[in-house]
Amino acid sequence: MTENEPITPQVIDDLAPTGVLRAAINFGNPVLARxxxxxxxxxxxxxxAKALANELGVPLAMITFDAAGKVFAALESGAWDIAFLAIEPAREALIAFSEPxxxxxxxxxxxxxxxxxxxxxxxxxxxxxxxGQGAAYDLYLTRTxxxxxxxxxxxxxxxxxxxHALALDAAAGVRQPLQSIADADSRYRVLADAFTSIRQAMAVPRGRQAAAAYxxxxxxxxxTQGVVQAALTANGQKDVSAAP
Known part of the structure; x- marks a missing residue:
């Protein structure tokens, strides 16, 4: 479905209950935000986040975090209305995800x-x-x-x-920032294969059904409209593609 969905009063109440769309932005993953x-x-x-606020006709407040685990923890205090997180079973009891x-x-x-x-x-x-504590790959590796x-x-x-400091055997993370480190320092390299594919999605607190559907x-x-791919390219993420 590519047509705009109706913006009902319930959608506004679910997505901007304070009159402002509060978006959690995670600087911990530079592929997505910095x-x-x-x-x-x-x-x-x-x-x-800006496109959604514009579509809803409400102001946008961006609340920044330096780690995904901190975004998830802030859910308990009701600090945000939408977030950008990896789809993980450990989070799904409290969060409703879009597709990636x-x-x-x-x-x-x-x-x-x-x-x-x-x-x-x-x-x-x-x-x-x-x-990184609470990151998607922390949750995945903890399970596997x-x-x-x-x-x-x-x-x-x-x-x-x-x-570096503790002389550990490896650091887990998102490929692109790890590769940037290896490109800048010949003492390090990134493995060619991956332990998981991290599906990044938009998220809303569970229970806000109108918000989740919208x-x-x-x-x-x-x-479908190419907005995701254009944003990735515009922000220098040319080796990352929008999810199918």
């Missing part, structure tokens, strides 16, 4: 001279892997790793710092 030169948020999730608008890979940063070549090589007894130990840092960037159709339209 601070621009003037300090203001930019990226594909910012583009989508971007799919990105979770993989590992390792030392260049490391013996590890594939993600499966890193699930061994005694190995320690840095992760059988032997390796996770060392959690406050944010994704702090996880890379911990990998956002699902909104994301479909934004993909």
């Amino acid at each position: 601070q621009g030169p003037d300090g203001s948020p930019e990226g594909v999730s910012v583009t989508l 608008y971007v799919i990105i890979e979770g993989t590992y940063l390792v030392a260049t001279d490391s013996p590890y070549r594939r993600v499966v090589d890193l699930d061994q007894p005694g190995l320690k892997l840095a992760v 790793l059988k032997h390796a130990q996770l060392v959690r840092a406050e944010t994704s960037a702090a996880a890379v710092d911990a990998f 956002v699902r159709h909104f994301v479909k339209r934004m993909k």
